[in-house]
Amino acid sequence: MPSDGSKSGRETSPVEASRSEARKADQELMDRVAHGDAQAFQQLVDAGIDRVTSVARRMLGDDAEAEDIAQEVFLRLWRQAEKWDGGRAQVSTWLYRVTVNSCIDRLRGRREDTVEELPEVRGEATQQQKLEEGDLQEYVDRAMQKLPERQRMALALFHYENLSMSDVAETMDISVEAVESLLARGRRTLKQSLKSHWTAYLPDAPE
Amino acid sequence: MTKRENKDLKRLEDILDTYGAVRSRWPESERKSLESLIRRDVAAQRMLAEAAALDRIIDMAPGMIASQDLKDRILAAAMNDSEKEARVIPFGSRKRGASQPGVGQVRTYWPAAALAASFAFGLYLGVAGLGDQAYDGAVEVSGLSSEASEWGGVTYWLDYGSVTSTEGIL
Numbered sequence: 001m002p003s004d005g006s007k008s009g010r011e012t013s014p015v016e017a018s019r020s021e022a023r024k025a026d027q028e029l030m031d032r033v034a035h036g037d038a039q040a041f042q043q044l045v046d047a048g049i050d051r052v053t054s055v056a057r058r059m060l061g062d063d064a065e066a067e068d069i070a071q072e073v074f075l076r077l078w079r080q081a082e083k084w085d086g087g088r089a090q091v092s093t094w095l096y097r098v099t100v101n102s103c104i105d106r107l108r109g110r111r112e113d114t115v116e117e118l119p120e121v122r123g124e125a126t127q128q129q130k131l132e133e134g135d136l137q138e139y140v141d142r143a144m145q146k147l148p149e150r151q152r153m154a155l156a157l158f159h160y161e162n163l164s165m166s167d168v169a170e171t172m173d174i175s176v177e178a179v180e181s182l183l184a185r186g187r188r189t190l191k192q193s194l195k196s197h198w199t200a201y202l203p204d205a206p207e
Numbered sequence: 208m209t210k211r212e213n214k215d216l217k218r219l220e221d222i223l224d225t226y227g228a229v230r231s232r233w234p235e236s237e238r239k240s241l242e243s244l245i246r247r248d249v250a251a252q253r254m255l256a257e258a259a260a261l262d263r264i265i266d267m268a269p270g271m272i273a274s275q276d277l278k279d280r281i282l283a284a285a286m287n288d289s290e291k292e293a294r295v296i297p298f299g300s301r302k303r304g305a306s307q308p309g310v311g312q313v314r315t316y317w318p319a320a321a322l323a324a325s326f327a328f329g330l331y332l333g334v335a336g337l338g339d340q341a342y343d344g345a346v347e348v349s350g351l352s353s354e355a356s357e358w359g360g361v362t363y364w365l366d367y368g369s370v371t372s373t374e375g376i377l
Contacts, residue, residue: 041282049281198263198264
């Protein structure tokens with residue numbers, strides 16, 4: 001964990017200062033949770049649960065399983081509060097990390113052939129107009145589910161959760177370069193598989 | 208098209224493939240030069256438009272907002288969990304529980320009276336030959352993994368969280 005820079009005389013950057021504050025606030029909450037403070041726990045649940053369910057939903061493609069993951073993750077937070085070391089991570093980073101690891105555990109328990117093949121897409125960009133919003137959502141969801149899990153994870157964290165590249169790397173425990181590679185491969189695959197849909201959003205797309 | 212322009216377009220393509228079309232997410236060190244390229248180059252503008260269109264489609268993958276019911280269930284599970292982790296099970300002739308999802312460490316010191324009562328109950332179970340059954344039942348109901356420990360001269364059982372791939376993050 002980086003120091004505050006006092007040894008080298010370097011000033012703490014605003015980002016580092018803000019993270020340090022966040023970790024301090026987290027530590028205070030986790031101390032309360034360690035003592036069984038339900039209100040503090042509720043605060044953490046309220047602040048983090050949508051991130052957990054969204055990532056889990058995008059990783060697993062299933063609402064019920066995403067809810068299961070959320071329960072597992074927050075119960076683990078509750079149970080491990082006593083061991084919390086606020087100097088090592090923010091609660092939000094921990095939540096993301098435990099969520100993606102829990103999702104990977106689940107995905108590995110699934111049979112590989114459970115994901116349906118994408119239906120053949122025929123026609124031009126105007127097919128976009130024929131699809132109802134819900135259908136398109138489902139189509140995109142299925143295209144996402146077809147991506148290798150680590151590419152999907154990188155996209156879920158970077159694109160949907162707006163995490164910085166370094167935070168995604170920290171969450172996935174890989175280098176920034178590895179995250180960049182996963183993102184690029186994931187987006188290129190989606191660019192191909194969803195071509196008939198995204199081209200409809202180009203400025204010069206036919207009506 | 209010059210070699211340099213080709214190289215710049217290739218770099219823009221890589222950035223768009225990785226980061227998407229939202230410029231604030233691009234690496235700061237390259238943002239200005241890429242923006243300048245986009246201003247002057249039609250091919251670059253086209254690439255940006257394509258990336259933006261793809262972003263828009265990717266955005267459609269459904270996320271999930273947690274329901275109040277889910278939040279309530281999590282809070283209720285935690286509160287029940289807290290009650291369970293304080294349970295003292297007397298040591299007797301019992302086997303260790305199978306590895307199952309567990310709860311956190313016991314951190315509540317029980318009054319001596321509770322220990323004495325538990326110990327007496329254990330003696331009763333031992334005499335009645337019910338020890339293993341009772342213990343197994345307790346593990347089954349609570350979903351705990353267990354480990355023996357010593358405290359105050361009385362052996363009892365502590366419940367630990369299961370070890371998973373996420374261990375060590377804290």
